[in-house]
Amino acid sequence: MNKLVLLGDEAIAQAAMDAGISGVYAYPGTPSTEITEYIQKSKLAAERKIHSDWSANEKTAMEAALGMSYAGKKVLVCMKHVGLNVAADAFINSAITGVNGGLVVLSADDPSMHSSQNEQDSRFYGKFAMVPVLEPSNQQECYDMTYKAFELSEQYKLPVMIRITTRLAHSRAGVEQDTVLEENSLRIPEDSSQFILLPAYARKRYKGLLSQQSKLEDDAASLGFNKSIPGTDHSKGIIACGIAYNYYMEIATQHNLNYPVLKISHYPVNSLTVQKLVDSTDELLVLEEGAPLLEELMAGMLKGNYSINGRLNGTLPRDGELNPVIVSEALGIPVEDRLSVPGIVAARPPALCNGCGHIDVYSALGEALKEYSPGRVFSDIGCYTLGALPPYNAINSCVDMGASITMAKGASDAGLKPSVAVIGDSTFTHSGMTGLLDAIIEKTPITVVISDNSTTGMTGGQASHATGRIHQICIGLGLEEEHLVEINPMRKYHEENTKLIARELAYNGVSVILAQRECIQTAIKRKKT
Amino acid sequence: MKTDIILSGVGGQGILSIAAVIGIAAIDSGLHVKQAEVHGMSQRGGAVQSHLRISDKPINSDLIPEGMCDIILSVEPMESLRYIPFLSKEGWLITNSKPFINIDNYPELEEVHAAVKAIKNSVLIDADGIAAEVGTRKVSNIIMLGAASGFLGIEFSALENSISVIFGKKGEALVTLNLQALAAGQNEAKNQLNS
Ligand SMILES: Cc1ncc(C[n+]2csc(CCOP(=O)(O)OP(=O)(O)O)c2C)c(N)n1
Ligand code: SF4
Numbered sequence: 001m002n003k004l005v006l007l008g009d010e011a012i013a014q015a016a017m018d019a020g021i022s023g024v025y026a027y028p029g030t031p032s033t034e035i036t037e038y039i040q041k042s043k044l045a046a047e048r049k050i051h052s053d054w055s056a057n058e059k060t061a062m063e064a065a066l067g068m069s070y071a072g073k074k075v076l077v078c079m080k081h082v083g084l085n086v087a088a089d090a091f092i093n094s095a096i097t098g099v100n101g102g103l104v105v106l107s108a109d110d111p112s113m114h115s116s117q118n119e120q121d122s123r124f125y126g127k128f129a130m131v132p133v134l135e136p137s138n139q140q141e142c143y144d145m146t147y148k149a150f151e152l153s154e155q156y157k158l159p160v161m162i163r164i165t166t167r168l169a170h171s172r173a174g175v176e177q178d179t180v181l182e183e184n185s186l187r188i189p190e191d192s193s194q195f196i197l198l199p200a201y202a203r204k205r206y207k208g209l210l211s212q213q214s215k216l217e218d219d220a221a222s223l224g225f226n227k228s229i230p231g232t233d234h235s236k237g238i239i240a241c242g243i244a245y246n247y248y249m250e251i252a253t254q255h256n257l258n259y260p261v262l263k264i265s266h267y268p269v270n271s272l273t274v275q276k277l278v279d280s281t282d283e284l285l286v287l288e289e290g291a292p293l294l295e296e297l298m299a300g301m302l303k304g305n306y307s308i309n310g311r312l313n314g315t316l317p318r319d320g321e322l323n324p325v326i327v328s329e330a331l332g333i334p335v336e337d338r339l340s341v342p343g344i345v346a347a348r349p350p351a352l353c354n355g356c357g358h359i360d361v362y363s364a365l366g367e368a369l370k371e372y373s374p375g376r377v378f379s380d381i382g383c384y385t386l387g388a389l390p391p392y393n394a395i396n397s398c399v400d401m402g403a404s405i406t407m408a409k410g411a412s413d414a415g416l417k418p419s420v421a422v423i424g425d426s427t428f429t430h431s432g433m434t435g436l437l438d439a440i441i442e443k444t445p446i447t448v449v450i451s452d453n454s455t456t457g458m459t460g461g462q463a464s465h466a467t468g469r470i471h472q473i474c475i476g477l478g479l480e481e482e483h484l485v486e487i488n489p490m491r492k493y494h495e496e497n498t499k500l501i502a503r504e505l506a507y508n509g510v511s512v513i514l515a516q517r518e519c520i521q522t523a524i525k526r527k528k529t
Numbered sequence: 530m531k532t533d534i535i536l537s538g539v540g541g542q543g544i545l546s547i548a549a550v551i552g553i554a555a556i557d558s559g560l561h562v563k564q565a566e567v568h569g570m571s572q573r574g575g576a577v578q579s580h581l582r583i584s585d586k587p588i589n590s591d592l593i594p595e596g597m598c599d600i601i602l603s604v605e606p607m608e609s610l611r612y613i614p615f616l617s618k619e620g621w622l623i624t625n626s627k628p629f630i631n632i633d634n635y636p637e638l639e640e641v642h643a644a645v646k647a648i649k650n651s652v653l654i655d656a657d658g659i660a661a662e663v664g665t666r667k668v669s670n671i672i673m674l675g676a677a678s679g680f681l682g683i684e685f686s687a688l689e690n691s692i693s694v695i696f697g698k699k700g701e702a703l704v705t706l707n708l709q710a711l712a713a714g715q716n717e718a719k720n721q722l723n724s
Contacts, residue, residue, distance in 0.1 A: 340613075350573035
């Protein structure tokens with residue numbers, strides 16, 4: 001069979017299509033975006049009319065996926081780790097309803113926060129929901145585990161989670177494909193109460209989920225994704241989860257290490273899985289990309305003075321992603337002297353593109369705010385967050401998608417007037433609209449600047465649900481028409497824009513400044529095609 | 530055989546095309562390949578790098594361990610220096626001499642070039658100048674690939690085939706241009722190393 005050279009993300013996408021999905025639902029988010037983009041460009045997906053349009057946010061994606069599963073079809077839903085917070089209500093409850101068609105939930109974590117606000121570990125969500133979690137260590141496993149995940153989901157009648165991290169998502173290698181399976185046909189669930197989580201039904205379903213746990217543990221131990229690799233040196237045992245296994249093997253090969261290894265790629269893990277390794281070794285090193293989930297679990301399982309080394313006792317750093325050097329040092333192998341970076345090398349942080357409309361928004365807003373004391377601009381997540389950096393220094397917060405409008409409201413309620421929100425168009429339809437509704441209903445004095453570049457810029461320019469709709473949405477939510485002010489964020493309109501913003505800052509109610517100019521990167525791409 | 534390469538530059542300078550050409554050439558030569566890319570936030574005009582590993586044996590880590598890299602191939606001189614803790618003692622640093630200045634505190638260019646020359650094995654290539662001679666500055670990344678071609682452990686003809694495959698979709702003219710760029714880069718490096 002011919003080998004495709006694929007990103008981890010692309011291997012997951014290919015496997016999901018080959019396993020016979022009828023749809024993928026997702027909201028963009030690094031490092032998960034390329035999964036859906038790959039399906040959007042795929043010939044097979046086009047032939048089969050596999051659903052692949054973006055969703056408004058991760059919660060709508062998760063729920064639509066559950067609906068497709070209800071109708072009997074196989075479906076993939078993808079998000080970055082913080083997206084799972086948004087989808088959490090639907091996700092946790094999908095473990096109680098269970099599924100009909102195979103449902104696989106892909107969550108891509110970002111340890112070291114290359115492009116994120118935190119480095120939360122999605123495996124905890126899997127454990128919380130009590131569903132199986134698969135954690136591939138390489139691109140071929142991304143393919144194989146995704147393919148298998150649909151089968152497992154239909155066998156257990158549960159959603160199955162796949163957890164990857166940035167390095168695997170964005171690293172390429174050769175991948176072999178399996179046979180392409182048919183899609184499922186439409187068939188609604190036999191037990192019609194399965195999806196009705198009235199307390200009386202939900203209690204029953206929950207007991208069912210609990211009673212499945214030992215089977216899930218047994219299968220994790222026996223299906224072959226967790227592997228025991230014997231070794232001759234019993235002074236140490238190694239537990240390596242997901243991609244951490246690669247770093248260990250890199251160092252072990254280089255230095256001829258011969259410790260017994262337990263490679264973990266399938267959860268839930270029970271004590272039987274680890275007991276043999278523990279019984280035969282003097283101490284343990286637990287290598288996990290992300291938070292010390294297994295390490296904590298092991299500390300609870302094991303009694304006595306057997307020592308467990310890892311992120312909790314300082315053998316490994318408590319935060320950040322692993323790499324071969326960190327793993328080498330944890331194994332007590334010092335790294336040879338390296339050349340150091342010359343002092344002249346300057347940092348080159350990401351920046352707003354030259355000519356980006358967000359810059360003109362900030363310069364007009366900054367000038368209009370000059371007459372007030374600083375500290376009033378609540379912003380949000382997107383390219384415009386780079387307005388936090390010099391030379392703009394234009395914003396005072398960025399927390400989670402949609403938090404600009406609601407934080408501005410809370411601060412205004414506390415007495416901070418004027419109080420300003422700056423939000424992007426895609427973020428507005430993701431999670432901003434509901435907060436605006438709160439403010440409109442209470443007539444809370446806030447000024448909301450929607451910097452609308454007609455795209456989802458930060459993640460590479462995906463279509464935005466907001467394009468062409470923001471005006472109508474605001475009016476529909478009940479905004480007063482005279483306080484919906486449209487401006488063109490260009491340098492030549494700077495003075496006019498500043499005056500309009502200043503006028504609305506003084507208004508004792510809700511105003512929306514709609515600043516509309518297309519992202520220049522998206523415009524270039526659009527003109528090319 | 531094993532070649533560990535770090536590709537570096539600034540977001541938008543085309544290091545991922547270099548990676549793609551080497552990657553396909555390596556796979557076609559029956560070798561294993563792993564290539565870690567940077568997507569997302571840092572692409573926005575920031576420093577970008579890619580770890581590209583080629584070997585006749587299966588490859589474990591997606592990341593090259595520090596001190597183990599055989600080649601740093603950079604399309605920007607200051608960016609080549611950012612990754613030298615990865616370079617092995619006998620490794621080669623091969624970089625474009627032309628700076629990409631999008632920050633206020635970019636160091637003096639002479640100091641950057643001096644720091645490159647201070648590395649035991651280094652080659653400075655005027656890729657933008659040579660690219661202009663070939664016909665367009667857009668091929669300066671392939672000039673750099675040509676300059677590194679003798680160090681990769683892959684046949685030159687495999688790189689040529691790979692260019693035909695990758696650029697073939699966009700027309701014969703672009704293939705010819707990139708093949709010329711590859712050869713021009715190779716020549717320049719040969720001339721420098723022989724003098
Ligand atoms: C819950 C959640 N989902 C996804 C992301 C990833 N993400 C960060 S910014 C962004 C897009 C923002 O688009 P927009 O608001 O239009 O601003 P732009 O980048 O275009 O300026 C996305 C998808 C995230 N940080 N959090
Ligand atoms: S990608 Fe678009 S929105 Fe983002 S900084 Fe560049 S021009 Fe602005």
